[in-house]
Amino acid sequence: MEVLKRIITFGTFDVFHIGHVNILERAKELGAYLVVGVSSDALNISKKGRPPIYNQDxxxxxxxSLHCVDEVFLEESLELKGQYIRQYDADILVMGNDWEGKFDCFSNICKVQYFSRTEGISTSKIIKQVALDFS
Incomplete structure (x- = not known):
């Protein structure tokens, strides 16, 4: 009997776009249950030096609201990733390849898989373009 796998991933998911959909759908294809940690506003400020466009709630x-997501929680700290992986009993951690190698330290508690980003799509690029269009 095959064991149903639990997948976990993390992100800010600000100015939601097709790249976000792509990585979440691909992550869900790896298992039966997808848990997503959404970065808190404070964590986003510490990571990116700016508040998100949309608040954490x-x-x-x-x-x-996405069909492929089974559970969502608020990620408060990058340093707690290992704790979150254990808490949600994840078998696989999925991250975008812009983080490649940075989470290999968790390979002792789960499989770590990096997915390529959707080419040409970036929240930062979208925000810059919108700012240009309206300036």
Missing amino acids: DRMKIVE
Whole structure:
């Protein structure tokens, strides 16, 4: 009997776009249950040096509404990733390849898989383009 796998991934998911959909759908294809950690507003500021466009509650609701997502939680700290992986009993951690190698340290508690990003799509690029279009 095949054991159903639990997948976990993390992200800010600000200015939600097709790249976000692609990675979440690909992650779900790896298992039966997809858990998504959405970065808190404070974590986003510490990672990117700016607040997100959409607040954490709105971003969580957007991600939670997707058919491929089974559970969403608020990620408060990058340093707690190992704890989150254990807490949600994840078999596989999925991250975009812009993080490649940075989470290999968790390969002792779960499989770590990096997916390529959707070419030409980036939240930062979208925000810059919108700013240019309206300036």
